[in-house]
Amino acid sequence: MKRTLLIIGGVGIICILAGVWAYFLFFGTPNPDGGVFANFNLGNTDDPSVIIPVEPVPTEPVVDVTSPERLRQLTTQPVAGFAEVQLSTTSAPLARYIEAGTGHIYSIDLETGVEQRISATTIPLTNAGAMTPNGQYALLQSGSGIGSEHVIGIISTTSDELRNFAIPGTITSFAATNDNTFVYTAPAGNGLVARAYDPSTNTVAELFRIPFRDATIAWGHTEAGPHYVYPHTTSRLEGYVYSYTNGVATREPASGYGLSAVGSGAGYIYSEVQDGEYNTYATNKRTNETNAAPLTIIPEKCVFTQSDTTVAVCGISLAEYPYQMPDPWYKGEARMNDSLWEYSIGSQSTSLLVSPENATGRQLDIVQPQFGINDANLYFQNKVDQTLWIYEYNPITNLN
Amino acid sequence: MYKLWKARITWLFVAMILLLYGYMRLRVLLIALVILFPSAAAVTAQFDASQFGQTPQISITLNPNNPSPGELVTASLDDYSGGVYGSEITWFYDGQVISGATNQRQIQFVAGDAGTDTAVEATLSLPTGGTQTLQEIISPVYMDIIIEPQTRVPDWYAGRALPSLGSQINATVLLNDGSFIDPQSVVYTWRVNNKVIEGGPIRAGNRVAFPTPRGGAVTVSVTATTPAGETIASRVINVGIVLPELSFYEKHTLYGMKSSPITANTPLIGSILTLQAEPFFLDTRVYNNPDLAEWEINRVRTDNGSSNPYEITLRSSGGNNSTNVNFHVRSLQQISQGSEESITINF
Numbered sequence: 249m250k251r252t253l254l255i256i257g258g259v260g261i262i263c264i265l266a267g268v269w270a271y272f273l274f275f276g277t278p279n280p281d282g283g284v285f286a287n288f289n290l291g292n293t294d295d296p297s298v299i300i301p302v303e304p305v306p307t308e309p310v311v312d313v314t315s316p317e318r319l320r321q322l323t324t325q326p327v328a329g330f331a332e333v334q335l336s337t338t339s340a341p342l343a344r345y346i347e348a349g350t351g352h353i354y355s356i357d358l359e360t361g362v363e364q365r366i367s368a369t370t371i372p373l374t375n376a377g378a379m380t381p382n383g384q385y386a387l388l389q390s391g392s393g394i395g396s397e398h399v400i401g402i403i404s405t406t407s408d409e410l411r412n413f414a415i416p417g418t419i420t421s422f423a424a425t426n427d428n429t430f431v432y433t434a435p436a437g438n439g440l441v442a443r444a445y446d447p448s449t450n451t452v453a454e455l456f457r458i459p460f461r462d463a464t465i466a467w468g469h470t471e472a473g474p475h476y477v478y479p480h481t482t483s484r485l486e487g488y489v490y491s492y493t494n495g496v497a498t499r500e501p502a503s504g505y506g507l508s509a510v511g512s513g514a515g516y517i518y519s520e521v522q523d524g525e526y527n528t529y530a531t532n533k534r535t536n537e538t539n540a541a542p543l544t545i546i547p548e549k550c551v552f553t554q555s556d557t558t559v560a561v562c563g564i565s566l567a568e569y570p571y572q573m574p575d576p577w578y579k580g581e582a583r584m585n586d587s588l589w590e591y592s593i594g595s596q597s598t599s600l601l602v603s604p605e606n607a608t609g610r611q612l613d614i615v616q617p618q619f620g621i622n623d624a625n626l627y628f629q630n631k632v633d634q635t636l637w638i639y640e641y642n643p644i645t646n647l648n
Numbered sequence: 649m650y651k652l653w654k655a656r657i658t659w660l661f662v663a664m665i666l667l668l669y670g671y672m673r674l675r676v677l678l679i680a681l682v683i684l685f686p687s688a689a690a691v692t693a694q695f696d697a698s699q700f701g702q703t704p705q706i707s708i709t710l711n712p713n714n715p716s717p718g719e720l721v722t723a724s725l726d727d728y729s730g731g732v733y734g735s736e737i738t739w740f741y742d743g744q745v746i747s748g749a750t751n752q753r754q755i756q757f758v759a760g761d762a763g764t765d766t767a768v769e770a771t772l773s774l775p776t777g778g779t780q781t782l783q784e785i786i787s788p789v790y791m792d793i794i795i796e797p798q799t800r801v802p803d804w805y806a807g808r809a810l811p812s813l814g815s816q817i818n819a820t821v822l823l824n825d826g827s828f829i830d831p832q833s834v835v836y837t838w839r840v841n842n843k844v845i846e847g848g849p850i851r852a853g854n855r856v857a858f859p860t861p862r863g864g865a866v867t868v869s870v871t872a873t874t875p876a877g878e879t880i881a882s883r884v885i886n887v888g889i890v891l892p893e894l895s896f897y898e899k900h901t902l903y904g905m906k907s908s909p910i911t912a913n914t915p916l917i918g919s920i921l922t923l924q925a926e927p928f929f930l931d932t933r934v935y936n937n938p939d940l941a942e943w944e945i946n947r948v949r950t951d952n953g954s955s956n957p958y959e960i961t962l963r964s965s966g967g968n969n970s971t972n973v974n975f976h977v978r979s980l981q982q983i984s985q986g987s988e989e990s991i992t993i994n995f
Contacts, residue, residue, distance in 0.1 A: 326903050349902025375804075375904050392803035392904060438820070438855055459828070460820050462796045462808050479794050480808035484888045488792045488822075499762060499790045499824040501718050548806070578807040579895065579928075580908035631907055 318640040319588075319607045322356060322627075326634035328388065329377025330627055331424060332620030341621050345636050346377035351388050353379075353403065353410065358625070358638075369410035371399055378424040379403075381621065385447040386410070387422055387430045398422070400430075400447055415445075423467035426554075431455065431467055431475075439463075442492070444471045456492045466510045466547075469554060474513055476500075481508040483521050483572045491516070501538070502531065506573055510560070512552035515593045517560060519547055519574075526569040530593035532558065541591065542598050544569050546577065549586065551617040551626070553641075558594035561601065561626055561641065563587070563614025583632065585611040588639060602639060612637065705729035708770055708784045714881045715759040717788040723768050724754045725782070734775035742766045759788040763826025790824040791881035793870060797860070799892075800935040802926050804905060810890045811860040814982040815931040821854045821870050823881060834880065839869040851875065860889055892930040894975065894989035899924040899959065910991060919964035919995065925975040926958070927987050934979040940986070944974040964995035971995070 326348035332341050333355075343356040344366075351371030356363045367386075376389040386401040398419045401410040420440060422432035428448065433440040440463055442455040458465075458477055466476040474493040481487060487507030489500040502509060504520030511517065519528040528541035549563035563586035576582035588601040604612040613631035619641070620627060626641040706729060711722045723739075725732060732753070739749040741757050749755045760766045765787050772780040796818040797811035811817050821836060823829040831854035838845045838856050845858055860866060869884040895909040899922040910923070927935060941957035943950045952960040962971065971993045978986025 349900070349904075373902065373904060396803070438818075459822055460794045460796060461818075462794075464806065479796075480806065482808040482810060484810055484890070485795050485808055486793070486885065488790075488794070497828060499792070499822075503792070575807050578805055580897075580906075583908070634903075634907075 317607065319602050319604060320638050321608070322636040322638050323354075324635060327629060327636040328374045328634075329379060329386070330616075330618070330629075330636050331379035331381060331383075332625060332627065333379060333381055333383030334621055335383050341624070342383065343620075343625075343627065343636075343638065344379055344383065346374060346379070346386060346388060348375055348634060350374065351377070351390065351399075351401075351410075353386060353401070355383075365408060367401065367403060367410040368408040369401070369412065371401075371410075371412070376422075378422060378430065380424050380428040380430070380447070381426060382428045385424075385428070385430070387415075387424065387432075388412075389419070389422075394418075398432075400445075402447070420463075421465045421467075425467075425471055426469050427471050429471060431471060433458065433463070433465060435461065442475070456495045456497065458490075464508065468512075474511060476509050476511045476516060478507060478509055481506060481574055481578075483526075483575050487520075489516070489518060500531070502529070506575075508547045508574065510547040510550045510552070512557035512560075514552075514557035517541065517545060517547050517550055517562075517591070517593065519545060521571055521573070524571045526571060526573040530591075530596070532593050534558075534594075539593075539596050542596065543589065543591070545591070546574055546584075548574075549584075549614050549617065550591070551619060553619060553623045555623045558592055560591050560593070561617060561619075562589050562591055563612070563617065563628065564589045583611075584613040586614040588614070588626070601641070604637075706732060706772070706780065706782060708768060708782050710768075710784055710786070712882075714879055715786065715788050716790055716881075717759055717762040719759045719788070720756060721759050721786065722754060722756050723770075723784065725770055727753075732772060735772040735780075738771045738773070740767070740769040740771070759786055761826070762788055762790055762824055764788065787825070789829070789881045790822070791870070791872065791883045792822040792824070793868060793883060793885050794820045794822065795868070795885075795887055796820070797929070798932050799929045800926075800932050801928055802897075802905065804907070805928075810929045811866070811887060812890055812892050812929045812931060813860055813862060813984045815860050815929075815933075815985070816857055817860055817866075817887070818855065818857050819868060821872065823854075823872055829880070833875070835873045835875055835877075837871045837873070839867075841867050842869075849873070864889055890929050892985065892987040893928045894977070894987040895926050895928065896973070896975070896989070896991050897924045897926055898922070910993070920961060921964075921993065921995070922959060922961045923973065923993075924959050925977070925989075927977050930977065930987065931979070931982070931985050934977075934982070934985045938977045938986075939980040940976060940978040942976045944972075944976075946972050947974070962993060969995055 322343060323345060328346045328348040330345040333344050334341050340359055343358055344353060346353050351374035352365055353367035354363055355366045371388050371390050373391045374388050375392060377386060379386045384403055386403060388399045388401060390397045390399060398415045399412045400415060401412040403410060417434050420433045422430055424430055430445045431442060433442045439460050440458040444453045444455055455471060460479060462480045463477050464480050468475045472494050474491045477490045477492060479487045483506035486503060486505055489502040489509045491498045491500055502518045504522060506521035506526060507518060509516050509518035514534055515530060515532040517530045519526060526544060528545045529538055530541050531538040543564050545562050545564055550560045552560045565584040565586050585605060587603040589598050590601055591598045604610055614628045615631040617626060617628040624642050626639045628637055706727045709724050709726050715721045737751050739746040739755050746755060765785050768784045768786060770782045774780060797809045798816040798818060799809040799812055801809045823834060832852045835849045835851045836853040837849040840858050841861055846853060846856055865886045865888050867884060867886055871882040872880045874880060897905045897909055899905050905924055938957060943952045943960050972990060973993055974990040976988040
């Protein structure tokens with residue numbers, strides 16, 4: 249009997265507790281002035297100490313290719329190659345690019361900003377490419393190293409299908425020329441052979457031979473050149489500059505550690521490590537003079553204009569360059585915050601064109617600068633994300 | 649004739665007697681021999697100063713001997729005869745008087761372009777009257793030594809590979825006197841750390857391969873000569889030796905490797921990350937066939953689950969977490985051919 253009373257009492261207490269719990273669960277609102285029950289001191293939205301999660305702001309700006317700004321971002325996706333093309337002598341220039349990874353080719357009308365995919369043929373792992381200025385052919389590199397493959401694509405005007413065929417053998421470097429051909433190097437013996445491939449006639453012509461393998465080629469605008477060649481750059485080994493014009497090699501009077509170069513028919517810009525400092529020089533072939541450049545430049549960030557071959561436009565960072573340059577930049581360990589500068593090797597003068605950081609709020613590490621038709625537009629990529637950018641270098645020419 | 653031989657025998661006899669009695673000195677014996685054998689005197693008379701390596705008494709020496717185009721050259725008057733004493737010295741370069749160099753025994757000038765022959769002359773107006781002209785011809789030649797170490801760098805890397813201990817170095821010499829000189833017409837002598845390689849001078853041997861020796865640097869020297877032995881150019885370079893360096897890069901399925909290495913501060917998007925370990929400057933033979941290629945995650949050895957030993961795919965278990973990833977690649981035959989590095993990944 250006694251045990252029964254105890255059980256009834258216990259069940260009763262449990263029921264009361266359950267009822268209280270249920271009441272607070274469904275109806276109970278903690279009184280701010282009331283007891284501490286259910287108040288875990290988490291604060292409320294008025295409490296300035298509370299960290300309120302902020303919605304992430306998109307880091308990629310919206311691309312507006314028709315913006316009145318002279319410096320504009322053309323793509324948000326990584327780009328493998330690009331060119332300004334003109335389909336006929338009367339048509340307006342178009343910006344075209346090859347999407348990295350897929351090999352899809354897009355065309356941007358620079359006047360309307362309309363973007364159109366003109367090739368939907370997927371070439372996986374596309375990481376480099378070039379297109380002829382007439383807009384008819386593309387050369388794409390798929391993969392890297394021994395497994396890389398190079399494909400010639402014929403761009404159709406009636407469909408988004410890219411007729412393509414692979415180029416046999418290994419290609420170490422390539423570019424498109426103003427002659428609507430592709431120039432490239434392939435291993436040959438202990439060195440390299442440079443060839444020109446004309447896709448319209450499907451013919452190959454040998455241009456010149458390079459007597460070593462680890463060569464960087466700064467291709468000229470035409471098959472004839474001049475093409476500047478130097479051993480791959482490192483601050484720990486000496487390099488030398490050779491130019492090839494119409495197949496004839498010339499040893500240029502430039503050598504040193506950390507040496508790289510870019511040039512035109514009128515001269516060339518080169519940088520090297522001297523006495524523990526990374527310095528830039530310019531050689532004017534017309535006057536046979538070499539001068540120290542007013543600013544330190546990584547030559548790979550420069551391109552000479554075609555209208556005045558003594559003038560180059562370069563991405564330049566006004567920062568201290570370590571003596572190991574350019575190795576850390578190649579490795580991706582050093583990033584640049586470049587501005588676009590115009591540099592005349594004739595007058596040894598420089599002038600600032602635009603600071604991307606001031607103009608867009610973004611820091612750009614400029615690579616692959618390339619002029620469009622009549623030097624009206626300058627195209628380049630940001631090394632960090634491989635996006636494509638345009639700068640209206642000569643708007644007056646653009647209007648003509 | 650008989651009288652002559654009689655006299656010789658007499659003198660020989662006398663000489664032997666003197667020698668036997670210990671009164672003979674070496675000098676006297678020589679005199680005796682000369683007298684007895686006049687032909688011996690003729691032999692001594694044939695000794696010429698040039699046979700002892702002496703150059704003409706006054707000459708111009710160049711430093712460096714075979715300058716490159718545009719190189720600063722020092723020309724000195726070497727006078728072993730004292731003939732310059734009191735002479736007025738006038739220097740000419742390419743036929744033009746070098747101003748300010750009158751009566752200098754040493755001048756400096758910049759060598760001309762490749763493929764040009766330029767005369768450097770010194771005219772001595774002797775105090776006794778008359779002049780003496782000395783001349784050297786400068787024919788500058790570029791001698792480029794291109795070092796191509798056979799070590800690993802990724803395909804996208806624009807720089808050159810660097811030599812690490814035991815790796816192979818390919819070296820090529822390019823001679824240019826306005827155009828590339830055909831290696832077939834040149835004899836090359838290569839030295840690595842002052843030891844001649846390839847067994848000695850080799851014609852057309854403008855390209856060699858040798859293993860990277862121990863030390864912080866290797867000295868490579870080359871001398872190029874004509875088949876007749878005339879030196880065309882000579883150079884010595886030091887090549888620094890490095891240790892392999894390991895970096896980690898994010899690998900995208902479509903785009904391939906990113907251009908910047910992953911660091912602890914690198915923001916990573918998504919819950920899956922494919923990591924590529926890049927052992928810069930590892931001997932390509934070791935890279936292609938490593939004895940040891942191990943991944944560790946949070947200090948636990950892990951199978952990377954890929955046919956590529958340098959690649960691993962990581963999956964986040966959810967939430968914010970950090971993972972320690974370690975990679976170790978090494979040759980067990982050449983222990984210095986390897987590298988180990990860790991990185992903390994913050995998902």
